[in-house]
Amino acid sequence: METVTTFSGDYGPQRLSVELANICNLHCSYCFRADENLYSPHAEFFPVDLLRRVISEARTVAGITRVSFTGGEPTLHPQFTETLNTIAEAGLTASFVSNGWHFDRVWPAIQANRTALSHVAFSLDGVTRETHDRWRGQGSFDRLVRAFSRCYMSNLPFGLKIVIRRDLMDQLEQIALFAARMGAASLHFVHVMPTSNTVADTAALSLEEQRVAEQEIAILARIFKMNIGLDVGYYNIDEERPPCSPLAGTSMNIDYRGRLSLCCNLSGFRGADNEEDVVADLNVESFADAYAKFVSLAKAQSQRRKTALAALRSQGLTPDLYTGSPCLFCLQSFGKIPWH
Amino acid sequence: MNLTPGKHVVATDFDGGEGILVDLNTKKYYQLNETAMIVWKGLEQGKSTTEIAAEITSNYEVALDQATLSVERIVDNFQTYKLISASQ
Ligand SMILES: C[S@@+](CC[C@H](N)C(=O)[O-])C[C@H]1O[C@@H](n2cnc3c(N)ncnc32)[C@H](O)[C@@H]1O
Numbered sequence: 423m424e425t426v427t428t429f430s431g432d433y434g435p436q437r438l439s440v441e442l443a444n445i446c447n448l449h450c451s452y453c454f455r456a457d458e459n460l461y462s463p464h465a466e467f468f469p470v471d472l473l474r475r476v477i478s479e480a481r482t483v484a485g486i487t488r489v490s491f492t493g494g495e496p497t498l499h500p501q502f503t504e505t506l507n508t509i510a511e512a513g514l515t516a517s518f519v520s521n522g523w524h525f526d527r528v529w530p531a532i533q534a535n536r537t538a539l540s541h542v543a544f545s546l547d548g549v550t551r552e553t554h555d556r557w558r559g560q561g562s563f564d565r566l567v568r569a570f571s572r573c574y575m576s577n578l579p580f581g582l583k584i585v586i587r588r589d590l591m592d593q594l595e596q597i598a599l600f601a602a603r604m605g606a607a608s609l610h611f612v613h614v615m616p617t618s619n620t621v622a623d624t625a626a627l628s629l630e631e632q633r634v635a636e637q638e639i640a641i642l643a644r645i646f647k648m649n650i651g652l653d654v655g656y657y658n659i660d661e662e663r664p665p666c667s668p669l670a671g672t673s674m675n676i677d678y679r680g681r682l683s684l685c686c687n688l689s690g691f692r693g694a695d696n697e698e699d700v701v702a703d704l705n706v707e708s709f710a711d712a713y714a715k716f717v718s719l720a721k722a723q724s725q726r727r728k729t730a731l732a733a734l735r736s737q738g739l740t741p742d743l744y745t746g747s748p749c750l751f752c753l754q755s756f757g758k759i760p761w762h
Numbered sequence: 763m764n765l766t767p768g769k770h771v772v773a774t775d776f777d778g779g780e781g782i783l784v785d786l787n788t789k790k791y792y793q794l795n796e797t798a799m800i801v802w803k804g805l806e807q808g809k810s811t812t813e814i815a816a817e818i819t820s821n822y823e824v825a826l827d828q829a830t831l832s833v834e835r836i837v838d839n840f841q842t843y844k845l846i847s848a849s850q
């Protein structure tokens with residue numbers, strides 16, 4: 423059977439993921455961020471001063487060299503230019519993931535800080551206006567294509583991220599072809615992180631369907647020159663190695679309030695019961711203290727999963743999807759999916 | 763003759779006046795120089811080739827016959843690549 427490996431022996435550079443905004447301008451129904459944040463009447467943006475302090479400390483303490491911005495929608499940050507300037511001045515490299523809607527507006531900020539940007543990632547939901555806009559609203563696809571055009575014309579590498587909903591199962595090749603023709607440097611697929619029984623039943627793939635999709639992605643990765651991968655979240659019961667960079671201690675998330683947490687997948691999760699993945703408030707704590715707590719949480723979570731897998735193995739049982747997928751295991755163990 | 767930009771084409775403006783078209787049917791990029799972008803925008807605004815050529819002569823130092831020739835050549839190219847459609 424074909425298998426897909428996302429990590430080829432390493433977890434990438436030491437890095438931070440930083441949520442620049444709680445709010446978003448779009449309404450993707452499968453989105454894992456809570457509505458209270460995305461559509462809050464109180465827009466909150468990551469303070470530039472805090473960013474400056476945190477990256478300086480995180481560099482010394484955790485050796486970070488990269489920062490990836492997310493949200494909400496990161497391009498809604500009113501000081502997006504200053505945010506990129508901060509990265510450039512610190513001599514670090516940044517990237518961000520965006521829905522592309524406001525790309526025209528932030529383009530001058532990008533051009534002014536071009537050397538500090540490694541790439542931009544755009545989220546895609548379909549390869550036509552109709553299919554993409556069904557999820558992301560009318561006009562989204564054209565704006566995305568304009569964003570690709572700007573990157574293409576200016577040699578700014580861009581990647582595409584796509585959540586494998588069930589309705590996209592038979593379109594994986596078309597998606598890869600679209601990405602390649604648009605000149606994308608990479609295409610990253612990711613399994614749905616379910617936010618309700620409805621999403622789990624209608625949009626998320628079963629374990630068998632995931633395997634079919636993963637085989638297809640492995641084939642596409644061999645055929646296309648473009649870098650094609652599957653983000654962590656796929657079924658993986660290796661007990662030896664951490665399944666992802668947060669659990670390996672390589673990447674850390676900071677939410678829009680300035681709190682250090684385990685991973686951007688868990689942060690502000692829709693319908694969550696608790697926030698045990700949040701380890702410290704960087705507004706009042708040093709990064710050094712916060713990082714120590716982060717490392718111990720990552721270790722504890724890795725151990726919790728090892729123990730769960732070992733217990734099943736000793737009973738001769740095969741882990742189900744919610745234990746075998748590291749992200750689903752995290753969602754369960756951190757109380758993010760009480761409906762499950 | 764009415765020349766209409768295709769609905770399947772997405773145009774993007776750049777600072778220097780240049781632009782880029784994406785044909786959503788073929789998924790191809792077309793890079794446009796300043797003049798071609800003026801023609802494209804003119805067509806988007808429903809202008810005829812004669813009106814576009816006149817606009818070019820009023821903004822740039824170029825004779826009308828020269829501008830007309832350029833506009834026609836550009837429009838021919840747009841038609842060849844099925845980026846615009848013509849109707850009577
Ligand atoms: C939360 S968004 C923030 C950035 C930006 N608003 C965007 O859409 O690109 C970051 C990524 O998470 C993905 N995402 C959202 N909900 C998800 C879910 N339930 N499962 C897996 N990925 C999801 C989005 O498609 C996007 O690529």
Ligand code: SF4
Nearest residue numbers: 446448450453494521
């Ligand atoms: S996926 Fe991104 S664009 Fe869509 S609602 Fe969530 S944050 Fe907004």
Ligand code: SF4
Nearest residue numbers: 666668685748749752
């Ligand atoms: S949710 Fe858990 S397993 Fe998934 S990437 Fe985050 S820390 Fe790793």
